[in-house]
Amino acid sequence: MASSIRVRATSNGDITEVQTLIQHPMDTGLVKDAKGALIPAHYIRELKFACNGRDVFVANWGTAISKDPYVKFSFKGAKKGDDLKISWSDNKGGSDETTAKIA
Amino acid sequence: MTTHTGPHPTRRLILQGAVSVALIGLGNLPFAPVRAAANDKYPEEAFKLKNEADAIKALYGRTAEPSDKIKLDAPEIAENGGVVPISVATTLDKVTTISFFVAENPNALAASYKFPDGTIPAVANRLKMAKTSNVTAIVEADGKLYSATKEVKVTVGGCGG
Numbered sequence: 357m358a359s360s361i362r363v364r365a366t367s368n369g370d371i372t373e374v375q376t377l378i379q380h381p382m383d384t385g386l387v388k389d390a391k392g393a394l395i396p397a398h399y400i401r402e403l404k405f406a407c408n409g410r411d412v413f414v415a416n417w418g419t420a421i422s423k424d425p426y427v428k429f430s431f432k433g434a435k436k437g438d439d440l441k442i443s444w445s446d447n448k449g450g451s452d453e454t455t456a457k458i459a
Numbered sequence: 460m461t462t463h464t465g466p467h468p469t470r471r472l473i474l475q476g477a478v479s480v481a482l483i484g485l486g487n488l489p490f491a492p493v494r495a496a497a498n499d500k501y502p503e504e505a506f507k508l509k510n511e512a513d514a515i516k517a518l519y520g521r522t523a524e525p526s527d528k529i530k531l532d533a534p535e536i537a538e539n540g541g542v543v544p545i546s547v548a549t550t551l552d553k554v555t556t557i558s559f560f561v562a563e564n565p566n567a568l569a570a571s572y573k574f575p576d577g578t579i580p581a582v583a584n585r586l587k588m589a590k591t592s593n594v595t596a597i598v599e600a601d602g603k604l605y606s607a608t609k610e611v612k613v614t615v616g617g618c619g620g
Contacts, residue, residue, distance in 0.1 A: 371579065384587070386565060401501050412578050418506040420561055420569035422542045422585040431578040 363456040365440050372458055373430045374405065374413070378444060384419040400425065403444040407434050407458075434458055502571060511560050511567035515597060518558060518571065523597050523604035526551070531596045531607040537588060540613040546583035547607070551600035554580035558599075563592030588613045 360379040365372055378400065385397025403415040403425075412431040434440070436458055443453035505517040515522065529549045537543040547557055557580065558571040569586050580598070588594075588611060595608045 382587075384565070411573075411575055413575075414573040416501050416506075416571040416573075418566055418568055418570065420559075420564050420566065420587045422587050426583075426585050428546075428583040429572075429578065430581065433577045 359454045360452045361442050361444070361454045363440065363442055363454065365456050365458045367434065367436045367458050370432055371430050372407075372432075372434045372440075373428070374440065375428045376403075376405075376426065376442060378403070378425050378452075380423070380425060380444075380446065382419065382421055382423045382425060386419075398446060398448055400444045400446045403427070404442070405429075406441045406443075407431070407438055412440075502568075505568050505571075506566060508568065509566060511562045511595065514560060514566070514568040515558075518568065519597070519599065519604055521604060523606035526598070526605035526607065529596060529598050529605055529607035531594070531609050532583075533594050533609045533611050536612045536614065538614050540588040540590065543586050543588050543594075543611060543613070544583070545586050545594060545611075546581070547596040547598070548581035549598050549600070549605075551580065551598055551605060553601040554598055556597075556599040557582055558597045559584070559586060560595040560597065561586060561588055561592050562595065564589050 362377045363374065365374045380400050381398055382400065383395050383398040385394065387395050389395050397419060399419045399421065400417050403417065404411055405413040413429050415427060417425070438458045440456045440458055441453065442456065443451065445451040502518055505514050508514040508517055528551050529547060532546045534543065545559065554574050556571060556573050559569040560567045561569050570584060572582050574580055591610070591612045593608050593610050595606055598605045
């Protein structure tokens with residue numbers, strides 16, 4: 357299965373800009389389906405970015421993050437060709453990870 | 460003279476006791492909130508709270524002061540409350556965390572981000588908003604809390620109407 361994570365990490369000399377899009381329903385647990393039954397909460401809780409063996413960005417999310425979440429940040433200390441490891445875990449025990457090369 | 464030596468040891472003991480209690484008290488107070496904010500675990504309790512002030516207290520253990528060094532970018536009007544692009548950037552030094560709160564959502568805390576050394580204190584994400592509400596960004600910098608707030612008008616709800 358294709359990864360749920362799409363990443364674009366581009367280095368601009370000193371600073372690496374990271375844009376990430378994850379496929380996830382991010383159900384709040386407050387919405388009813390067509391039959392009127394509650395859709396149980398299903399959302400990503402933790403998202404981590406690591407580069408060269410250290411965390412560069414950590415997100416703790418609640419249900420108020422939009423479906424198919426997007427997040428953008430920048431960090432220093434990496435160069436072109438370095439590996440950026442992205443991993444997430446959700447409230448139902450689901451998880452995924454991928455590694456992207458910084459371009 | 461000897462009659463005076465009697466009460467002295469007890470009084471000293473009482474004083475010492477009071478001093479050590481005061482020291483323990485002082486020692487605990489400043490550290491407890493720092494521990495809460497620096498905790499590596501997912502802040503489960505803070506995400507469950509409905510009220511914004513309670514959620515800030517649960518996450519950081521104290522209140523924030525408004526700062527003009529935080530730039531909170533959010534639309535004036537969001538046509539779709541399900542996807543509201545919100546970003547924050549700050550010129551404050553030594554930023555360790557940035558958190559987003561939506562006051563009128565069922566649970567006020569939306570997201571909390573950690574910024575290790577070397578990560579630029581700015582983040583863009585997309586939030587769900589149940590209805591028109593104030594959005595607050597809290598920046599923890601050098602152990603202090605700063606905030607910026609902006610109202611976003613929502614014309615369609617984000618919770619499936």
